[in-house]
Amino acid sequence: MAFWLFKSEPNTWSWQHQIDKGDAGEEWDGVRNYQARNFMREMAVGDRGFFYHSLKEKSVVGIVEVIAEAHPDSTTDDARWECVDIKAVETVPTPVTLEAIKADPRLSEMVLVKNSRLSVQPVTETEWKIICELGGL
DNA sequence: GCCAACGTTGGC
DNA sequence: GCCAACGTTGGC
Numbered sequence: 484m485a486f487w488l489f490k491s492e493p494n495t496w497s498w499q500h501q502i503d504k505g506d507a508g509e510e511w512d513g514v515r516n517y518q519a520r521n522f523m524r525e526m527a528v529g530d531r532g533f534f535y536h537s538l539k540e541k542s543v544v545g546i547v548e549v550i551a552e553a554h555p556d557s558t559t560d561d562a563r564w565e566c567v568d569i570k571a572v573e574t575v576p577t578p579v580t581l582e583a584i585k586a587d588p589r590l591s592e593m594v595l596v597k598n599s600r601l602s603v604q605p606v607t608e609t610e611w612k613i614i615c616e617l618g619g620l
Numbered sequence: 621g622c623c624a625a626c627g628t629t630g631g632c
Numbered sequence: 633g634c635c636a637a638c639g640t641t642g643g644c
Contacts (some may be wrong), residue, residue, distance in 0.1 A: 516627075
């Protein structure tokens, strides 16, 4: 199983929106970046991901699960763009802030730190465990 | 609100 | 195929 990080602007698509979708989940659509798309193509059903709020909050706020592999993005006719479906699994009890991530030397290699603009990112198993601990899981 | 970093586009 | 111009993202 692989681990990922999905980034969203809370005013556009928030963790609460994701929770409201329940087990049916929702497409992670709107991605128009090749790197991000390629990572989604690598995802398998059952993979886990962090749900990260950018902008004002800048925190990992939830855990999601991939429930459908990459398929055409329904929000565009452009066949280049694909997306996976994800559902909310649980809320992180103590949101892990970007500040806390940057303060932890074990997380200094995270894509979130090195390339903050990438909206879909891989997370290593080590990083996953550390952030779960920081989040109180 | 600003600006740096990055990715994409299009002219040559 | 290069590179300048432009648009977008996201931290500060």
